[in-house]
Amino acid sequence: MIFVGIVEDDDQIRKSIQDFLNRQNGFQCNWSFNSIESLLPNLKAEVLPQVLIMDLGLPGMSGIDGMKIIKERYPQIDLVVFSVYNDPQKIFDSLCAGATGYLLKNTPLEEIKSGIELLVSGGSPMSPQIARKVVEFFASRGKREITSPLSAKEKEIVVGLVDGLSYKLIADRLTISIETVRFHIKSIYRKLHVHGKAEVISKSLRGEI
Amino acid sequence: MIFVGIVEDDDQIRKSIQDFLNRQNGFQCNWSFNSIESLLPNLKAEVLPQVLIMDLGLPGMSGIDGMKIIKERYPQIDLVVFSVYNDPQKIFDSLCAGATGYLLKNTPLEEIKSGIELLVSGGSPMSPQIARKVVEFFASRGKREITSPLSAKEKEIVVGLVDGLSYKLIADRLTISIETVRFHIKSIYRKLHVHGKAEVISKSLRGEI
DNA sequence: TAAACACCCCCATGTTTATGGGATTGAATC
DNA sequence: GATTCAATCCCATAAACATGGGGGTGTTTA
Numbered sequence: 001m002i003f004v005g006i007v008e009d010d011d012q013i014r015k016s017i018q019d020f021l022n023r024q025n026g027f028q029c030n031w032s033f034n035s036i037e038s039l040l041p042n043l044k045a046e047v048l049p050q051v052l053i054m055d056l057g058l059p060g061m062s063g064i065d066g067m068k069i070i071k072e073r074y075p076q077i078d079l080v081v082f083s084v085y086n087d088p089q090k091i092f093d094s095l096c097a098g099a100t101g102y103l104l105k106n107t108p109l110e111e112i113k114s115g116i117e118l119l120v121s122g123g124s125p126m127s128p129q130i131a132r133k134v135v136e137f138f139a140s141r142g143k144r145e146i147t148s149p150l151s152a153k154e155k156e157i158v159v160g161l162v163d164g165l166s167y168k169l170i171a172d173r174l175t176i177s178i179e180t181v182r183f184h185i186k187s188i189y190r191k192l193h194v195h196g197k198a199e200v201i202s203k204s205l206r207g208e209i
Numbered sequence: 210m211i212f213v214g215i216v217e218d219d220d221q222i223r224k225s226i227q228d229f230l231n232r233q234n235g236f237q238c239n240w241s242f243n244s245i246e247s248l249l250p251n252l253k254a255e256v257l258p259q260v261l262i263m264d265l266g267l268p269g270m271s272g273i274d275g276m277k278i279i280k281e282r283y284p285q286i287d288l289v290v291f292s293v294y295n296d297p298q299k300i301f302d303s304l305c306a307g308a309t310g311y312l313l314k315n316t317p318l319e320e321i322k323s324g325i326e327l328l329v330s331g332g333s334p335m336s337p338q339i340a341r342k343v344v345e346f347f348a349s350r351g352k353r354e355i356t357s358p359l360s361a362k363e364k365e366i367v368v369g370l371v372d373g374l375s376y377k378l379i380a381d382r383l384t385i386s387i388e389t390v391r392f393h394i395k396s397i398y399r400k401l402h403v404h405g406k407a408e409v410i411s412k413s414l415r416g417e418i
Numbered sequence: 419t420a421a422a423c424a425c426c427c428c429c430a431t432g433t434t435t436a437t438g439g440g441a442t443t444g445a446a447t448c
Numbered sequence: 449g450a451t452t453c454a455a456t457c458c459c460a461t462a463a464a465c466a467t468g469g470g471g472g473t474g475t476t477t478a
Contacts, residue, residue: 095347123337124344131333134343138304151424164408166464179427186467187424195466196434199373201407205414360454375434388457395437396454404436405464 002120005031005049007039007066008082009058013105017053017082020109027113035059036066048074051116054099056083056090064090064097071098078119082107088133095134101125141207149191157184161197162204211329214240214258216248216275217291218267222314226262226291229318236322244268245275257283260325263308265292265299273299273306280307287328291316297342304343310334350416358400366393370406371413 004021006029008014014032021029031049033039037060052070056063067079080101081094094102101119103112104127115125126134150158153174160170160181167185171178185197194200213230215238217223223241230238240258242248246269261279265272276288289310290303303311310328312321313336324334335343359367362383369379369390376394380387394406403409 092347095344096350098348100341100344100348118337121337122341124340126340126344128327128330128332131335131340132309132331135304135309135333135335138301139307139309141305153425161407162411164403164405164411166405168464176425177427179429180425182466183426184424185465189466194373196373196375197465198370198406198410201410202371202373202414205411362455377434385455386457388459389455391435391437392456393454394435398436406435 002027002051002116003031003049004029004051004053004116005033005039006053006082007033007036007058007063008053008055009034010055017109017112021113021116024113027116036061036063036069039066040069043070043074045074048077050076051078051080051119053080053082053112053116056081056085056094064093067094067097067099080115080119080125082112086127086129086133088137091130091133092137102130103127104129150188154184154188154191157181157188158200158204161185162201211236211260211325212240212258213238213260213262213325214242214248215262215291216242216245216267216272217262217264218243219264226318226321230322230325233322236325245270245272245278248275249278252279252283254283257286259285260287260289260328262289262291262321262325265290265294265303273302276303276306276308289324289328289334291321295336295338295342297346300339300342301346311339312336313338359397363393363397363400366390366397367409367413370394371410 004027006014006017008017011034014034018029018032021027031039031042031052033042035058054063054067058066063081063083067081070077070079075098078101079097079099080103081099082103082105083090083094084105085091086104091102101115101124103115103125107115107127118125156174157170160173165173167178167181171181174181188200189195192200192203194203213236215223215226217226220243223243227238227241230236240248240251240261242251244267263272263276267275272290272292276290279286279288284307287310288306288308289312290308291312291314292299292303293314294300295313300311310324310333312324312334316324316336327334365383366379369382374382376387376390380390383390397409398404401409401412403412
């Protein structure tokens with residue numbers, strides 16, 4: 001038996017999902033609330049839902065803030081977002097807040113059911129659009145390094161800077177003179193149009209090198 | 210009709226997928242290779258597969274390096290990884306290299322088919338285990354800020370450092386004296402156990418603050 | 419073969435940081 | 449009502465950094 005809760009301010013949607021799940025074998029959906037504020041006092045450590053279906057656009061506290069609180073208090077609950085929003089910001093904020101699934105509101109009831117089953121078996125149900133956006137997040141992190149204007153040695157120097165080493169220590173690490181380190185750093189500043197190692201470190205860690 | 214290619218060094222697996230797809234309505238799988246090296250010379254801009262199923266553990270060039278090359282030359286091809294590996298590093302490297310899907314080798318043929326259909330319709334097929342690991346990547350980015358030892362003001366100073374500002378400019382931005390900036394930075398260094406702004410910037414951008 | 423570039427080293431000068439001291443105020447905790 | 453603590457300022461010094469010059473050596477390439 002999978003115990004499910006739902007937080008959704010649209011009564012019709014909420015009841016429709018709840019009724020549907022309660023008609024399925026192996027499902028029981030007794031937690032049903034229209035806001036985070038009304039849900040929280042009703043969560044007791046003894047009897048918790050395994051899965052919480054969460055709307056994002058709620059009256060009062062947002063679904064994202066709500067998920068942060070819930071995950072902090074009851075990390076064992078699996079949260080699955082159920083929202084109309086498909087913009088990357090909402091998606092990433094939700095995942096960072098602790099959601100392990102993200103279904104758009106146009107998801108058929110049957111797929112909500114299989115999504116929940118997937119969730120409790122260790123998967124992460126996501127609407128196709130959502131999964132694609134999540135994947136694209138990584139793709140943007142990968143397209144680089146072809147255009148980096150820095151030479152191999154200069155990149156090594158940058159690594160030293162990011163590690164917080166002084167010129168002297170970078171020189172030791174690369175077994176070159178501190179003067180050579182200085183020379184390279186001048187080149188790096190010129191090529192990157194920056195004027196201090198702080199900016200180099202920032203650019204580097206943002207993947208802009 | 211969906212045109213599919215496959216790069217897989219295990220002849221049996223490759224042929225089995227190829228034959229299966231060719232038996233399906235709307236599928237044609239004519240590109241079939243056992244290494245990146247043998248695939249590349251056979252990709253011509255005029256006739257490209259829409260989808261390439263890629264093994265990771267290939268003889269010669271790795272699937273990940275191969276995907277980088279393919280995506281650079283033919284960004285319109287959708288790549289879906291087909292591998293036994295389910296460790297986070299392989300997953301993230303693949304996604305960064307341009308994969309838009311990631312199926313484990315235990316995926317049934319029918320699901321490979323529906324995965325490809327999902328792919329061309331704008332989704333991202335992922336085995337449940339894989340999707341979960343991708344989602345967990347974001348979750349780890351979210352659990353923070355409760356334990357940050359820095360005061361509100363100190364965090365503002367850190368932002369200034371990350372932006373590459375000098376003490377003077379930070380002082381101006383926050384309309385306080387440069388001496389106060391110095392004082393705060395001393396506190397920050399003490400609290401974070403670091404000895405230079407480089408380390409502060411690194412920690413900050415890594416989400417460790 | 420000359421230009422271009424990566425890489426190596428040295429010097430000088432001024433600025434910025436790191437680190438130690440110290441002092442005062444106000445808000446919060448106890 | 450004492451203590452704690454963030455926040456504000458001041459001073460001093462040594463170390464690290466930024467920036468400008470000046471030399472060289474190799475390798476690649478047009």
